[in-house]
Amino acid sequence: MGMSNPSALAEAMNRLWAQFLPQIQERVVTLESAAAALDAGSLTPAQCEEAASAAHKLAGVLGTFGLDQGTELAREAEFLYSSGSTSPSMLNGRPSELAAQLRTILAKRGK
Amino acid sequence: MPHRILIIDDEDDIREVAAMSLETVAGWEVMVANSGAQGLTRAATYKPDAILLDVMMPGMDGPTTFRELRKNPVTAKIPVLFLTAKVQATDRRRFADLGIHAVLVKPFDPLTLATQIASALGWK
Numbered sequence: 001m002g003m004s005n006p007s008a009l010a011e012a013m014n015r016l017w018a019q020f021l022p023q024i025q026e027r028v029v030t031l032e033s034a035a036a037a038l039d040a041g042s043l044t045p046a047q048c049e050e051a052a053s054a055a056h057k058l059a060g061v062l063g064t065f066g067l068d069q070g071t072e073l074a075r076e077a078e079f080l081y082s083s084g085s086t087s088p089s090m091l092n093g094r095p096s097e098l099a100a101q102l103r104t105i106l107a108k109r110g111k
Numbered sequence: 112m113p114h115r116i117l118i119i120d121d122e123d124d125i126r127e128v129a130a131m132s133l134e135t136v137a138g139w140e141v142m143v144a145n146s147g148a149q150g151l152t153r154a155a156t157y158k159p160d161a162i163l164l165d166v167m168m169p170g171m172d173g174p175t176t177f178r179e180l181r182k183n184p185v186t187a188k189i190p191v192l193f194l195t196a197k198v199q200a201t202d203r204r205r206f207a208d209l210g211i212h213a214v215l216v217k218p219f220d221p222l223t224l225a226t227q228i229a230s231a232l233g234w235k
Contacts, residue, residue, distance in 0.1 A: 008135050009131075009132070009135050009136060009221060009222060012131045012135055013128070013131075013221060016124070016127055016128055016131060019127075020123070020124035020127070023123075023124065024124070056167065056196055057122055059196050059217070059218075060122070060125060060196035060217035060218060061122070061124050061125055061128075061217070061218065062218065063217075063218025063219075064125070064128055064217065064218040064219055064220075064221060065128075065218075068218075071218050075196075
């Protein structure tokens with residue numbers, strides 16, 4: 001099983017990255033908003049669930065585009081938000097750090 | 112004749128990357144569905160050689176979709192592989208108990224996805 005044109009896959013991946021970057025960025029925005037709400041003491045269970053879902057989707061897709069560190073960070077965010085908004089692990093600023101690091105990773109990958 | 116694969120996943124980025132990967136790398140014929148319900152219809156219509164099925168989907172999730180596929184004589188014997196970001200051992204055991212052929216993990220490598228599927232299904 002081989003690929004006749006090795007560059008075809010890379011070209012296609014770059015095209016798909018550009019196509020789906022807006023929705024990937026939107027998932028990071030969801031994490032940023034949840035982290036801000038957490039810091040303000042106003043994170044709702046619904047927001048927490050939404051953030052866990054966004055993190056789950058990021059974990060699944062970022063590594064596929066070669067961003068393995070992004071997958072690891074997103075998995076950590078998914079774990080944190082799945083543990084609930086009142087979990088002690090949510091109260092040390094880590095969710096904000098994770099969102100910021102994910103934002104940086106997306107910027108480095110570029111368009 | 113190329114293998115024919117149905118991808119059922121609600122996340123369009125994953126669906127498109129997987130489809131592109133299988134078409135570009137392996138030359139397989141790929142059909143897609145964006146929900147479990149749509150997947151059931153397409154599986155019965157196209158009778159693919161295998162189904163790549165997402166686990167976490169709104170509405171009808173992967174395990175429910177799998178059980179519905181097994182109830183229909185037309186789709187009952189089509190091999191099904193789960194594609195999931197859930198990597199914990201308890202999840203894997205639960206999926207194995209359902210009777211699926213294999214569990215593939217997200218994120219996947221687009222360069223080797225077809226090889227993983229072929230290996231799991233004993234395709235040469």
